Amino acid sequence: MEFTPRSLTQRVLDLDLASSVDVDRVWTELRSDNVSLEDVKAMLLRKGLLTNFQLDRLLTGERLGYYYGPYKVLYMIGAGTFARVFRAVHRDTGRVVAVKVLRSRHRGDMSQIEQFLREGRMGLQLRHPNIVTIHEIVNDPRAPYLVMEFVEGETLREILKIRKQFAVREGLQVVQDICAGLDFAHQKGISHRDLKLSNVLVHSSGRCKLVDFGLAALADTSSDKAIADCPSARAIDYAALERGTGVRKGDTRSDIYFVGVMMYNVLSGKPALVETRERSQRLNVTRFHDFPSLSEVVKELPESVYTICNKALEFDPEKRYQTPGAMLVDVQSAIKKLDNPEAEKRITQRHEIMVIDEEEAKEGEGKTVMIVESKQELQDILREKLKKRGYRVLIYSDPDRALSKFTPDESVQADCIVFCAPDLGNLALQAFNTFSEQEHTKDIPAIMLVDPKQQHIIRGANTSAKHVLLPMPLKVRELRQALAKLTEKKPAI
Template structure:
């Protein structure tokens, strides 16, 4: 995990050799960025499992389900960042579970398309079973929707086209997805939507009850409408569910974990008309959503290709201009608009800032766009990074005028990562501002401020953040 030289240098600052000294050594290695917060947390629990799988170090846990966990990892051979999906230990000795897991990996290796997250390797190491895949920086549509509230129709249609193209390709290879939902669609930093998790593809979901239950909606829809198992039109119905929620901010039927409720066909037949939830949509988009959500599969779109034809016809109708927004990280609706009283930056301000660079640490594609557009408009050069480790490495080799970071970019280690950034900011006298989301407000007492490092809890606007950076720089 750590080179002998780095370990020796960290150990020089530690006194004693008891258990408290070991804990302090682990914390020192984290401060030196030799360990991530996730890794030090594992070690402080006196555990080893979960630190490395095959030739990969596990850096952070990105997601966790009943069947498997997903990590950001790093190859110990090449240093390449990678995504890893690791089968939970409770299933490691279950042949059916292992076969289902490996089947997902082997299938993923066959699917090579720009809108499908590729699987690179299917492996086992000491009883641990894992898949390696492309690491997509950005996040899944479910998490992004929680932050945004809803997407503009133009954005939603663009991302649904991406996903439909992935489905079209998979169908040409003889596969359907069988588990379409917002959390199984990732949005890259380049704003490309990609399908992930073909674990139930083709309808062969027998094996693990927890995993099979993920597709209970598919089974219910097909059982009561006479559709065959693995019907590609079922994927289109649930793509329609995604589109409905993306443009309206509300699911077409109430979410529930109750399996009996999920097995009621009335749940999928009695969907509220999209016009009652989002009355401002264009008629062509309403018609597309309505046709996708027809319970009778013969009245639905019959293939992704047929759907793509109508979606592409719709695209030119969208305005090429979008309203800029200044809010950051709203969790309850669209971002607040820039106040009209602010106006455009003056020529002198733009000229003064033109040689200034702001380093932004933000992993969500939509927020990256907002930050880049807003700061550029005010005359700054913007260096956008989504990975804190890369940002810290870059800061060692270049000077910037300010650092702006969101707590979402710091994942599960807000306190530790902020501490590392604060140490750099205080040492180099570089203004650092952390935008702290409302749901992480409980961390505020653990995030000390200084002359060059400050925390701004939500709600906060981009102007607030910029003003704070400029005030700190001038003081």
């Protein structure tokens, strides 16, 4: 449509984008009708009566999409296959909000409308500093929309494109915010199902907020074809991971895996998962475990950071963090240690180790101890106390991975291996017994730390003079004494 200067300002009035008083002022300043269309456009923009977004729509002849209820659209701030998000302002109060509008191609499909409204209903339950607030759900038959908190900032994806990689302290703060929001939702019985960098908004203050809860929740995962037809790439990723690991749709541990994916990306600047648009490749479950560990990509991060990321990215959901809250505790602990590295590390849970002041010694000099434990705090306390005694300490959270380091063709990886059963349970028992039975490891000392309540593990353990059990809780002195005895070098005869 071809506009004249006067017809353009009349269209502005017709669409209620500016008042007649404001338009009259524009013409008063222009002083004449003998002006160009460009002059009028420049004046409307300079006075803030129109935004570039509104002007572009006007010039293409669009008559709809300037208002949703009382909210006047200013700019489009995001677009996906399912919905568009606009920055908008309430015409009476001036309150700035984000308005999320279902795309027109989905408005004739009741299942898509219900999915969109379901997201809104879920969001109304989630009032938390690390979750974008949904204020209102409007089931307008012409265009259903959600009224949401407007976050002044950018998505984590946009920031990462510029920054490439976060420093460890900043990266952990991002992960902490994500876990805090997920933990709150988990306590309400809600999983996210669409975790990705673009669904984390970073406020100008630095606080991260999650958005788009539940958009992928209704995706059909009944067959490979159905998965291939999922509405978004991340929905396909979730479906492929869950089918490959045998968990039900909506398992919170799937969210945790994708927190690990983001943590890996933020700290390394590189994606853990191969990025591809090819759906058949997304359905290949090997991509969820066939990538280098964070420690291979980024050197010299704190060991606790590697441990957290590795545990979140465990392909086996039983070895992954079981709740966002459990991961949150470890992330907060890692941040505290970065902020106060000299603080005394203590374990306060059921498998507590009693920390006592002891004189420095070098009893472990020249000896290597491998610790197999999934809980970060216990890893840290064992590493610290044994290193003070001169031991070289290797840490693994996965018993199978620890066992794989001992092969018939390679030199011995450790002088003694310590399995911690309170958290690892039967996984520790199986690894301990395998270690004591394999021909190439049966002569290497092993210790298993066991809670006295774990009677089935105590009864099932294959013990010997070189393979012993120690009860929890215990003093570090007891562990040291056992290590000294088991790794004692016998004089040659």
